[in-house]
Amino acid sequence: MNTIAFASIQELRTLLDAKKISASELLKLFLERAHKYNPELNAALEIFEHESIMSDYIAGGILDGIPGLIKDNIAQKGRKLTCGSAILENFTAPEDATATALLKKAGALLLGRANMDEFAMGSSNETSAFGPVRNPWDPTRVPGGSSGGSIAAVAAGLVPWALGSETGGSVRQPAAFCGIVGYKPTYGLISRNGLVAYASSLDHIGIATRTVADTAHVLTAINGKDVRDSSSKQIDPIDFTKHLDGKIPSGIKIGVVQNTLQADGMDPQVTNAISHALGDLEKLGARIVPVTLPILDYSAALYFIISRAEAASNLGRFDGIRYGLRSSDAHTLSQVYGKTRNSGFGTEVKTRILVGNYVLSAGHAAAFYEKACAVQQLMRAEFESLFKKVDLLVMPTHPAPAFKFGAFDVDKLQMDLQDYFTCFANLTGIPAISVPCGFSSENLPIGFQLVGPWLGDEQLLKAAHAYQNATDWHKRTPAGY
Numbered sequence: 001m002n003t004i005a006f007a008s009i010q011e012l013r014t015l016l017d018a019k020k021i022s023a024s025e026l027l028k029l030f031l032e033r034a035h036k037y038n039p040e041l042n043a044a045l046e047i048f049e050h051e052s053i054m055s056d057y058i059a060g061g062i063l064d065g066i067p068g069l070i071k072d073n074i075a076q077k078g079r080k081l082t083c084g085s086a087i088l089e090n091f092t093a094p095e096d097a098t099a100t101a102l103l104k105k106a107g108a109l110l111l112g113r114a115n116m117d118e119f120a121m122g123s124s125n126e127t128s129a130f131g132p133v134r135n136p137w138d139p140t141r142v143p144g145g146s147s148g149g150s151i152a153a154v155a156a157g158l159v160p161w162a163l164g165s166e167t168g169g170s171v172r173q174p175a176a177f178c179g180i181v182g183y184k185p186t187y188g189l190i191s192r193n194g195l196v197a198y199a200s201s202l203d204h205i206g207i208a209t210r211t212v213a214d215t216a217h218v219l220t221a222i223n224g225k226d227v228r229d230s231s232s233k234q235i236d237p238i239d240f241t242k243h244l245d246g247k248i249p250s251g252i253k254i255g256v257v258q259n260t261l262q263a264d265g266m267d268p269q270v271t272n273a274i275s276h277a278l279g280d281l282e283k284l285g286a287r288i289v290p291v292t293l294p295i296l297d298y299s300a301a302l303y304f305i306i307s308r309a310e311a312a313s314n315l316g317r318f319d320g321i322r323y324g325l326r327s328s329d330a331h332t333l334s335q336v337y338g339k340t341r342n343s344g345f346g347t348e349v350k351t352r353i354l355v356g357n358y359v360l361s362a363g364h365a366a367a368f369y370e371k372a373c374a375v376q377q378l379m380r381a382e383f384e385s386l387f388k389k390v391d392l393l394v395m396p397t398h399p400a401p402a403f404k405f406g407a408f409d410v411d412k413l414q415m416d417l418q419d420y421f422t423c424f425a426n427l428t429g430i431p432a433i434s435v436p437c438g439f440s441s442e443n444l445p446i447g448f449q450l451v452g453p454w455l456g457d458e459q460l461l462k463a464a465h466a467y468q469n470a471t472d473w474h475k476r477t478p479a480g481y
Contacts, residue, residue: 005033005157006477009066009214012160016065023065027053027109030067034111034158037481042133043143043153045072046080047112054109061106062221068103069162071150072113073120074205075194076100083196084116084128084146087344088324097194098229099163099205099222106221111159115149118346119315120165120198122146123173123418126405127348135178136478137444141402144174147208151178154208156481161218162208167198168303169397169422171206172434176397176447179436179476181468183207183215186455187429188233190219191226199310200231202303202426210474212435212465216240219457233455243462246469248284252459254450255291255390260421267400273438273446274396277467281394284466289390295382296424298375303423304416305359305372311349312356318344380428387453392463394450396421397434401444421449431457433464436473445473 004012004021015021021029027050034047059065070076073083075093077100082088096104103110117127125133125148133148135141136156143152147164151171154162155178164171166184175182183206190205197203205222209215224237256278261271282288320326320340327339345353359368386393398421408415425432431452438446450467452460468474 002157002481004029006210007160008211009063009160009209009217012066023057023109024050024054026065027067027111030111030159037156037158040134040139041136041152041156042115042131043149043156043158044069044112045082045115045130045149048110053111056104057107057109058104059107061108062217063103064107065109066107066161067109067111067159069111069114069150069153069159070100071116071147071162071164073116073165073196074100074163076110076113079113081196082130083120084118084130085345085349086129086325087318087340089129091324095194098191098226100194102222108221114147114153114162114164117146117148118349119196119311120146120167120170121311121348121352123415124408125149125174127346129346132405135402136481137178138402138442141404141444142177144177144402146170147206148174151175151180151182151208154210155180156478160210161214164206164208165195166204166206166426167202167307168419168426171208172397172422172432172449173418175208175434177402177445179445179447179474181209181212181215181436181474182434183219184425184432185219185223186233186431186457188231189223189457191229191232193226193228197314199307200314201310202307204426212433212461212468213241213244215433216244216461216465238458240458240461243458244465246466248281248286248466249391249459249462250285251287252285252392252463253287253289253390254281254392254394255289255386257293257296257393257395258290259292259294259296260395263399263420265399266396267440269440270396270398270400270446274394274448277437277448278394280470281467284470286463291386291390291393293382293386295379299379299424299427300417300420302372302376302379302427303419305368306376306427308352308356309360309369310356312353312360315349315353376427379424383428383430384454392450392452392460394448397447397449401440401442401446425451430454431460433460435464435468437471438473439476
C-alpha cells in the first residue's frame with residue numbers, strides 16, 4: 001500500500017474515478033498509517049475517527065475523497081483548536097475557517113489536527129506544548145517549523161496534502177527539511193478568516209504537498225475573495241491547474257540572488273544542489289541572470305521587530321477571561337490575567353510578547369517599530385523594482401539541511417536568524433515556493449525557493465511544476481514508511 005500512500009492527488013483522483021478504491025477505503029488506509037506512524041512522529045495532535053470524518057463529507061469537488069491534515073491554528077468547527085499551546089488546550093472552534101469550509105465543499109476528508117510550534121512561534125517544532133514533531137528522514141532532527149506537523153505528515157505518507165500557516169517561512173522551511181513542496185501564496189489570495197493570528201500583516205495560510213501540481217489543486221479549491229477577511233484580494237477564484245503543462249513559461253528570465261548563495265553559514269552541499277537546479281531550469285529554456293538584493297540583510301531584523309509587535313497585540317486576547325485556560329489560583333482580575341498567561345504560555349511565546357511590548361512602548365516605538373515599518377516599505381519597493389527586470393527569483397530556502405534537536409538551545413539568536421532566507425516573502429507579501437532539489441551526504445533533503453512578483457502565483461507554479469516535472473527529487477521517500 002506504500003504506492004498509494006505516496007501517490008499524488010491526481011493519481012488518487014484517477015483511482016477514485018475508476019472506482020478501484022472508494023473514498024471510505026482510501027480514508028481507512030490513511031487512518032491506519034496515521035495510527036501506526038504518528039506515535040513516533042507526533043505530527044498530528046488528534047486523528048479523527050472514520051465515522052466522524054465521513055459525516056462531514058460532501059461529494060463532488062476537485063479534492064473529492066482525498067484526505068488531508070489541517071494545522072491546529074486553523075479552525076475546524078466542533079474540533080479542538082489549541083495552537084500548540086496549553087492556554088488553549090481545551091478550546092473548541094465554534095466555526096470553520098474559510099479555507100476549512102472550502103476544503104469540505106471541495107470534498108476533502110479532514111483527517112485531523114497537525115502539531116505545530118506554540119502559536120506558530122518557532123522554526124523547529126520544539127516549542128509545542130504537546131511535544132516536538134520528528135523529521136521522518138531522521139528522528140534525531142527537527143522537521144522545521146512552525147508547520148512541522150503538517151509537513152512531516154505529508155513527507156511520511158500519512159496524508160497527500162496539508163495546510164500550514166506562514167508568518168516568516170513556516171511552510172517553506174520545513175518543506176525543505178522534509179523533502180516536499182511548501183508554498184506561500186500572495187498575501188490575501190487565501191482568506192485568513194479562522195486562522196488564529198500571530199502577526200496579522202505577515203500571516204498566510206500555506207500549502208504542503210508532494211508535488212507542485214497537488215499544490216495547485218489545493219490552491220484552486222481555497223483561493224478567492226472573502227468578505228470576512230479585510231486583507232482578502234477581491235478577485236474571483238482562479239483555477240491554478242489549467243496552465244500546468246510541464247513547460248517553463250516562454251522567454252522567462254530568472255534572477256539568482258547572489259548574496260543569498262554567498263551568505264554566512266551556507267552549506268556547500270546546498271549551494272551545489274541549487275547550482276544543479278539552475279542548470280536544470282536553464283535546460284528547460286529559462287534565462288538565468290545574477291542579481292543582488294542588499295536589503296535582504298535587514299529582513300531578519302524587520303521580521304523580529306514587526307512579528308513580535310503584532311504578536312504582543314494579538315495575543316492580548318488570551319487573558320483567562322474570554323478564551324481557554326483560566327488559572328484556579330487567582331483571586332483578583334489582575335491575578336487572573338497574570339497567572340493564566342504565565343502558566344498557559346510557553347517560554348518562547350512569553351519572550352516574544354515581552355519583546356513586542358518593548359518595541360511598541362512609548363520610549364522605543366519610534367526607534368524600533370516605526371523605523372522597521374518604514375524599511376519594510378523600502379523592501380517592498382526594491383522587490384517591485386527588481387521584478388521589472390526579471391520574472392522570478394531563485395534563492396535557498398535554508399542554508400543547511402535539517403538540524404539536530406537542541407542545536408540552538410544555547411544560542412537563541414541563531415534560531416531567530418533561521419528565517420533569513422524566507423521571511424522577506426512575508427514582509428513583502430509576494431508568493432514563494434520551496435521545491436526539493438537534492439540530498440546531502442547524510443541523506444537529508446535539500447530544497448530551493450522560486451519567488452514571484454505580487455499576484456504572480458500562476459507563473460510561479462508553472463515554472464516550479466516544469467522544474468519538478470524534469471527532476472525526480474520529490475519522488476524519494478523516507479525509509480521505514
